[in-house]
Amino acid sequence: MATNGYEDVAKGDAIPALEVQPQELYHAKSFWTRYIFCQDAKVIAIQYALTATTIGLVGLVSSWLIRMQIAFPGVIPMDASAYYQLVTMHGMIMVIYLLTALFLGGFGNYLIPLMVGARDMVFPYLNMVSYWVFLLAVLILVASYFVPGGPTGAGWTLYPPQAITSGTPGSGLGIILMIVSLAVFVVGFTMGGLNYVITTLQARTRGMTLMRLPLTVWGIFTATVLALFAFPALLVAGIMMLLDNILGTSFFMPAILEAGLGEQMAYNGGSPILFQHLFWFFGHPEVYIVALPAFGIVSDLISVHARKNIFGYRMMVWAIVIIGFLSFIVWAHHMYVAGMNPWFGFFFATTTLIIAIPTALKVYNWVLTLWRGNIQLTVPMLFAIGFLITFVNGGITGLFLGNVIVDVPLSDTYFVVAHFHMVMGIAPVLVVFGSIYHWYPLITGRFLNNRLGKIHFWITFLGSYSIYFPMHYLGFMGVPRRYFEIYDSEFYTASTSDLNQFITIAALVTGFAQLVFLYNIIVSIKHGKKAEKNPWKACSLEWQTTEMPPEHGNFGKELPVVYRWAYDFSVPGADEDYIPQNTSPNEVANAQVEKT
């Protein structure tokens, strides 16, 4: 049995005799069950996306305030506590509540059932609960802004002892609510995550072998598996720290003094480094939980808009799986200078640099897909290209930080800030934008405005590159991150100040350009150009539904049967430059006969 769609095509019809049980769907009867407590994965996806974006705007505004303090101190009055609270909440919101929720809860819910040819997720009710639990987690997070002492200012890594001692802002209720919110998030995510994994494995339609899945599904599926393994480490670390905080246990707390040379505290024997191991055992896979869906989605964007099959599909799948596996044995590269046994450095530097190989192969395959393609410079394609440049830049700085000795001078400086924003902030966000322009017609039946899209792209891509590319060089100078102000220091020369002001202005411009995008999204729902079915002429199943936008149940009376992979673009001899996955070889042959 051949594993690739295009090999099957050459051999004629080859449909595995896979029986898919018809799925009983819950049919909504009222407004409440249709739009609010809805079990349709597509509605849940929108709910996830809207909630994530809303809290993401809080994260975005936080970043403006942070940048104002760095470049123009005093313009917006804030003290060090407020600054550290902004830094902490910005990081936590962007990584967990925006990107993780948006990629898995948003894109995962919308695309997995449609792309694998299922009517819905396998556990629709659980899926609905997943969203409401996520919303609860967000509300708890928001509540922490309003408790005495404010939200935690422990940094998004929440390192003990400082996370729970009095020298850190929000060390009272703030940190408790933060941990509770994370725990609730993990619970909600697990409900959704099991759905994404089991739907991908069990609910694929006839003919949809694993090696015919679009890379989008591979990316989201693998990311979800990672998340299901990684989040428990965060959960237990959070609970143990909560116990240290509330009950006075000493999991992470050695004997220490109260902040500012105070009294001895009643802790003894705990290990702060243990927390870091648990945190990064979650935290590093988390990077790939955000990156792998972006990898998958961008593969599909490039392929569709270059009218060419993705180059090296099998390699791409294996690269995703291998990166996913390796992401669990590189975590301590975040801890090279944390005080762990220095001999660990040899192991983790080696595994970390090995991960560069499958990652680089993915980049080669993306650009080789452009080679001899027929590239339509649509807005999604522009964002995909923007992603490539940004990701290559952010990826190679990973080779600096992953190589243990190079990390020594650079860790805890602005080089790190620039690196991770480039690679897991901007790069995935560019994919998010590209995919919204790409799938908006499927979701609403209308296009987003093209001109506004291009303006949005250029400001976002060039703006974010101007923010983060020069920022690396502050790190080379040795400017440390997480400094409320560094004006007494010899490191803050006039020219550093100029650079910081430039970066802040670029950040504000880029940030405000997102208003163009929000405007476009809102206005186009009613006034966008109407889209015909399958407007991008894509092969994957989400565009082959009977209705567009797809109704509840996705595929009308009969589920599609899949005959080929998702990338039959520009097949030699074929009439059109694409053959949908559910077009049989006979139909292709008949179309040719009719023509001749």
Place this chain on the structure above:
Amino acid sequence: MIIPAVILLVILGSVAFHLWTPWWWTEVASNWGSIDSTILLTFWVTGVVFVAVGLFIAFCVWRYRYDKNRKADYEPENSKLEWILTILTALGVIALLTPGLIVWNKYVTVPEEAYEIEVLGYQWGWGFRLPGKDGVLGTTDINNISDENMFGLNTDDPHSFDDILIDGDDLHILLNHPLKVNLRSLDVLHDFYVPQFRAKMDMVPGMITYYWFTPIRTGNFEILCAEYCGTAHYAMIGNVLVDEKDDYDGWLNEQMTFKETLALNKNNDLIKIASNND
């Protein structure tokens, strides 16, 4: 047309920025110039890849832009090409990792002849302790810490009393002598970081961490805390001076041992004053 041109500009602009940037590392003041060399090597290897991939994208976007009368190539895979690229990338990784690990091995192997000091971090300031005449740092316990005993020295350890204690003042170290700094924290994580020395390690309460370096030029350098440690993290700044032998000895003679501070303390609260000074 404009799009490949902008991509080209971004790539070439990045290279130009790198070549002419006024923001670059400080002049190295320790033996860890080898770390700088590793960084430069990494720049070369990754820079070539960055430029090559970027130019390739710009070329493809220009050369293969949409034409409705043309069809894209159909080439699902090319295992020979994919293997060549895998091997080339692996070679690049080896070229970076090998020198990196060799230097790291030096970083974690403290030379026999290194003399030892202790750097103490607390919210928010620095203390320094030198072993004194016996050349051995006395043992410590956090429970011993009091106004008279800021460093928590064990009074039943004979090595303790000749230890030289510096709190709220500058640290002096000896030019061209390998130095092992033992790092200790009283409360939360800190990090003893002097950018010109290139070296760094977190200070973790409950354990002693360390690194070593050899200062190679005299001067006054700023100590920055590099691990977030609470509200006044940014203000946790100190000074270290690299001295020639004579200057160092002169400074050393002015410093007080633990015993002297204890004796003094019976008369006045000198230690308290000293710690209030920072």
